[in-house]
Amino acid sequence: MIRISNIKLPLDHSQEALDEQVLSCLQISPEQVVKTTVFRRGIDARNKKAIFLMYTLDVETRLDEELLAKFDRDPNIRKTPDMAYKYVARASEDLKERPVVVGFGPCGIFIGLILAEMGYKPIILDRGKAVRERTKDTFGFWRKKQLNTESNVQYGEGGAGTFSDGKLSTQIKDKKHYSRKVLNEFVDAGAPEEILYVSKPHIGTFKLVSMVEKMRAKIIELGGEIRFGARVDDLHLEQGQVTGLTLADGTQIKSRHIAFAIGHSARDTFRMLHDKGVYIEAKPFSVGFRVEHRQSLIDKAYYGEFAGHPTLGAADYKLVHHCSNGRSVYSFCMCPGGTVVAATSEENRVVTNGMSQYSRNEMNANSAIVVGIDPSDYPGHPLAGIDFQRELESAAFKLGGETYDAPAQLVGDFLQGKPSESLGEVEPSYKPGIKLTDLSGVLPEYCIEAIREALPAFNRKIKGFAMDEATLTGVETRTSSPICIKRDDSLQSLNTRGLFPAGEGAGYAGGIMSAAIDGIKVAEAMALAINEAK
Ligand code: FAD
CATH class of the missing domain: 3.30.70.2700 (Alpha-Beta Plaits)
Incomplete structure (x- = not known):
């Protein structure tokens, strides 16, 4: 070819x-x-x-x-290069112990799938519910403000990316063409074929839900087992080697090969792993607000008179500004024609994020406008970034009126430092609702200063970006993991044999594609380790 x-x-x-x-x-x-x-x-x-x-x-x-x-x-x-996926190992007929995968987000799905395809019959555990029930809980929270702390935007079948824009781009190096394997599996599970060739593929929420179910069925057919409502609360160790784990209901599972693909929001599990002595480091992440504009403004800025052309779809953007106070502000997880969603997994906290449907035809464009922060902003303890996130999320809950409404402000008022009292042409889409206020107290002063400098700079790139009536809602804190569970060349924890930290929560991915690709790498490493241990 x-x-x-x-x-x-x-x-x-x-x-x-x-x-x-x-x-x-x-x-x-x-x-x-x-x-x-x-x-x-x-x-x-x-x-x-x-x-x-x-x-x-x-x-x-x-x-x-x-x-x-x-x-x-x-x-x-x-x-044309050969991009077909090549399996690195095959389970022996007398497989004695099944590997365990904790978490069934994009990373856990691909660890489970690849292990199952190689014959290792993985046991996969997720604390949340199967995706249909999870959808009811998540949409229920957005409509009725009733949060289920084990079944929400962050937790449950499909992981954090299930109710999302389903953007599939990644900037990671991919010499082995793992991304092709991921995209092919997604298409087999019902994703639109165009994701194989468009430069910025996306899937959208409703399609993702049914795809996740199909991928689950495939893993089960190949000999894997998936348990929901199965929160891992304890890890068994013998002389630095993993030997099994205990679930919240007391069930014990033995295995010497366990992947933790738990996402960036499993704060209790991070604490448990740290208390068990698993080596963890604090890592940089970003915090900020969601900004919303009319999608038509973004389309016009990028496509001029071609705005609205069906082949082009809704325009997206990527912006970055390096501020005079040394901080960088950038747009993150831009959702064209989408909505802002409530993304907390903990009670009495407010966290924003964005999602869209495949059609991307909602009125507004949204993205997170975030400021890079690093462990020097939250020094002292490997898990200190979590306390930092919680503080901001609690402050946002308070400022929003303690009802899970998000605090919001018009961009014009934010730039002038005065509270907002009424909305203009951009109706914020955040569900369950918003409370107009002054957002400046909800993030550290250096972040507010940086965002105030960045918005006018972004306005020079997209005319109207800093328009008075654009809206901000907050806070955006779950941009990536605040920790890294360090691993060595065999992809095992630096100090805990048999534990394979994986995906976004462990600090090795940021987004659906990179988490899925990391899942393939971890499955390969687990298979090789299992075969070596025989
Ligand atoms: P996760 O997807 O977070 O999965 C972790 C899983 O582990 C969860 O299902 C959780 O229930 C489970 N778990 C946690 N602790 C335990 C435990 N103790 N026991 C058992 N199970 C446990 N990325 C993109 O690339 N494109 C997008 O458009 C996009 N939009 C997003 C929109 C939203 C609203 C959100 C929240 C995220 C979005 N992301 C997007 C980010 C993306 O979802 C994540 O990067 C990705 O899901 C990370 O995959 P993961 O498998 O590493 O972790």
């Missing part, structure tokens, strides 16, 4: 135009083409008056070898 890159076509081009490009690039006739597949489709919107689609195509021809030799000096024509 031949990969042709950098094919540029106008937004409304025909299929014939694409086919024509293949023929002219390779200087062949239509009869010599067996099949053409789009490998990647990006958007070049640098010139808003002439927006182009940029293609990378995989073409199977009757003359592959000949053409590759002919164009060997052309950087845009290359042999």
